[in-house]
Amino acid sequence: MTETQPGGTRHADGPFLMDVTALSQLLGALEAAGYQVIGPTVSDDAIILSELGSAAQLPFGWGVELAPGGYRIRQRSDTAAFGHSAGPQSWKQYLHPPREKMWSVDRSGGEFDVVPADEPAPRRAFVGVRPCDLSAIGIQDQVLGRGEHAGSRYAARRAGVFIVAVNCTEPGATCFCTSMGTGPEAGPGYDLALTELVSDTDHKFLVDIGSPAGADMLAQVPVTPAGDGTTGLARSAVAQAADQMGRSMPADALHGLMAGSYDAARWDDVAQRCLTCGNCTMACPTCFCTTVEDVSDLSGEHAERWQLWDSCFSLSFSYLPGGSIRSSDHSRYRQWLTHKLGTWHDQFGSSGCVGCGRCIVWCPVGIDLTEEVAALQAEARQAEAQQAEAQQAEAQQAEAQQAGSRTPGARAGGEQQ
Numbered sequence: 001m002t003e004t005q006p007g008g009t010r011h012a013d014g015p016f017l018m019d020v021t022a023l024s025q026l027l028g029a030l031e032a033a034g035y036q037v038i039g040p041t042v043s044d045d046a047i048i049l050s051e052l053g054s055a056a057q058l059p060f061g062w063g064v065e066l067a068p069g070g071y072r073i074r075q076r077s078d079t080a081a082f083g084h085s086a087g088p089q090s091w092k093q094y095l096h097p098p099r100e101k102m103w104s105v106d107r108s109g110g111e112f113d114v115v116p117a118d119e120p121a122p123r124r125a126f127v128g129v130r131p132c133d134l135s136a137i138g139i140q141d142q143v144l145g146r147g148e149h150a151g152s153r154y155a156a157r158r159a160g161v162f163i164v165a166v167n168c169t170e171p172g173a174t175c176f177c178t179s180m181g182t183g184p185e186a187g188p189g190y191d192l193a194l195t196e197l198v199s200d201t202d203h204k205f206l207v208d209i210g211s212p213a214g215a216d217m218l219a220q221v222p223v224t225p226a227g228d229g230t231t232g233l234a235r236s237a238v239a240q241a242a243d244q245m246g247r248s249m250p251a252d253a254l255h256g257l258m259a260g261s262y263d264a265a266r267w268d269d270v271a272q273r274c275l276t277c278g279n280c281t282m283a284c285p286t287c288f289c290t291t292v293e294d295v296s297d298l299s300g301e302h303a304e305r306w307q308l309w310d311s312c313f314s315l316s317f318s319y320l321p322g323g324s325i326r327s328s329d330h331s332r333y334r335q336w337l338t339h340k341l342g343t344w345h346d347q348f349g350s351s352g353c354v355g356c357g358r359c360i361v362w363c364p365v366g367i368d369l370t371e372e373v374a375a376l377q378a379e380a381r382q383a384e385a386q387q388a389e390a391q392q393a394e395a396q397q398a399e400a401q402q403a404g405s406r407t408p409g410a411r412a413g414g415e416q417q
């Protein structure tokens, strides 16, 4: 169904087909609507997020090779623009910046003038949001933008965001969104979702509309209704990606596993490898912890308070009067993993992990949380088996004692007393 409106024809249904050449028009329409367009581009041998001046800056023909502690871009055999997995940065840097001024204060005539940092939030279009990252934005919305935080700076920035998601057809070796239920197909929250279809002779996108704003934007772009054949092709490419994940996680059992693993020996094992550098928390699209820093000028007339990303891996993060309550590497890694996969559910109603794999790739020593979970699970099973064995032995012993007490000799002995 379509609806005519000033500036174009509003598409109410879909999906639609868009030629690769129309990406320029889509980006132009977003810019004309007042959005700063942000998307992936190649820089410094990585696919990073940056303001896009034109569609030509997208990483056409570039893919990535991912491994624990390893990231490398590679030339693809096709010209796909979105044929790469989650990169070093996430969209978190735009919605929840690494460093942000909260307020400043000036002294004049013995009085203090406090000025809140309330610059207007920019309107931004995020182009190329992977499904895992779309889920991560949803998780940060829940933590930083709702309830008592509904009036936060995060919420103001989030309100100005237009999202063009891209369904994944080629997951990376460290991806496990399927097990976390966050991909490879984009869930709710996008304005437009693209599925890239590229071959030697053709390069186009299947476009799904996710919001009225998405329908309005698509009205500015040349598209045609997609036929069943192309739609089926695109949907099955995404469905196949679900079976090609580089890793998996037993998502259902995680809450209980984390709750029962407080004393696991595996924490000592991982602590021997972990550098407590905090890279995993910086790269993670859902980690949100911060600290504050006060700075003043040399005259003492001007001071500022800044909010900075912090990490549960830093000693200062858990510093209370008397010292840090998590002084061992063991306790800091345990805090991170058990919060992310366990107590996050209790606090926010979901997992804190979306399976993007960034913490695996950007860990300098290649610690892989899926491996750590598998090891914890194996340890828990072994402990369960040992407990069951001990219980069985105890029951057998009790039974033997009972049987012994029922034998005539034993009874006679008892009667003699």
Ligand code: SF4
Residues within 6 Å of the ligand: 273, 274, 275, 276, 277, 278, 279, 280, 281, 313, 362, 363, 364, 365, 366, 367
């Ligand atoms: S798990 Fe890896 S990235 Fe995270 S703190 Fe330890 S060494 Fe750093």
Ligand code: SF4
Residues within 6 Å of the ligand: 280, 283, 284, 285, 286, 287, 340, 352, 353, 354, 355, 356, 357, 358, 359, 360, 369
């Ligand atoms: S914990 Fe690791 S895999 Fe999970 S969302 Fe964070 S960075 Fe991605």
